[in-house]
Amino acid sequence: MRAKFTTEEIAAAALAIVDEAGVAALSMRALAAALGTGPMTMYNYVAGKEGLEELVVAAVVADVSMPAPSDDWQHDVHAIATEMWRGVRAHPAAIPLVLTRRMASATGFAIVDGLVAALGRANLADVDRLAAFHAVLGLVTGAAQAELAGPLTGSSAEAAQRIGAVAGAEYPHIAALSKVASRTSIEDDFDGGLRMLLDGIALRSR
């Protein structure tokens, strides 16, 4: 029998399940049913459940595109980090998968290589370049994680309620900050933190 599906079709169907019904709904059997075949057929295209989840991560990373480089490394690092963050946020339900899986697809390496290249133009010592790279990547994934499960996430009412439920009066600093959260946007907040980090990196420039 001829191959019935392409890897792209499988990946698209799997990502659609995650987007629509959450990561818990992604199963070999559900995917097979969505494609109109039996569960065992999937094993001809995908290396088990683990391989299927890698495919989903690759599909999410695939539409993170490399911004055009400029002559300003800070601008480029900012643009790349922001684009990575946008790409991950485009599929919120897939974030747990992206966060916990080592991304090894070629498409992901391209933008990571671009980030390292931009940081290279900052003229840092080797160890500083590595630390800066990890910090930028950490900030991006950390921001995605925080939006998913952070202490000050969600509507301010919801956050206030949650904090209140855990003895809000005992944690006055969190309570005060949660009020600020309702007056700013997630985007501006990410941008602000990223700019602080970029300023700190720039101080190491030689």
Next chain:
Amino acid sequence: MRAKFTTEEIAAAALAIVDEAGVAALSMRALAAALGTGPMTMYNYVAGKEGLEELVVAAVVADVSMPAPSDDWQHDVHAIATEMWRGVRAHPAAIPLVLTRRMASATGFAIVDGLVAALGRANLADVDRLAAFHAVLGLVTGAAQAELAGPLTGSSAEAAQRIGAVAGAEYPHIAALSKVASRTSIEDDFDGGLRMLLDGIALRSR
């Protein structure tokens, strides 16, 4: 019948399973077996699988202790972030749980409140204080995530092999940086990135 277990016993047994056999091995049935009882008994102590995982996260967070404050906010933010990172790294197998679950236990709020308090002494505008808070938290969780699944993680030989397997010659900047990774420690790397961020935050001080 009297209650057979305390919540602490359940949490300790669950964390032990995760530490020893990984997060995939944590099941209601395995936990019950470890405690010498039937699966259904667990439901008298824990709000289902989800509640069990929250219990594990709470147990990990529980031994993150608040460092003594000094008169230097940068020192204090550094100490708190480092202690959080240490606490998460103490249970590597539990990191996926900690990263993806909203932490709502009172014990976790205490140190987060301390972090916000230390940042408050930096004399920042409200939105900058919030951005700095999220950035520090993001850096900590991002560092934990990167160690688990980052592109330059693991032994240098392993990383080099992985990068080589994905056409290393095509990504020269990653390849060069991966050589630096073998000459520094994870600790120094985290420390370097954190200090850069702290410097950037300090620039916003009024």
Next chain:
DNA sequence: ACCTGAACACCGTTCAAGT
């Protein structure tokens, strides 16, 4: 060679029966 149904060894949870 490639595909796939039956079967196995799990899983979380409902429900009702025990004490």
Next chain:
DNA sequence: ACCTGAACACCGTTCAAGT
């Protein structure tokens, strides 16, 4: 009231049989 076994509806994957 609290505890818990049986049962149900899932799950990933092995294995062997189909074409």
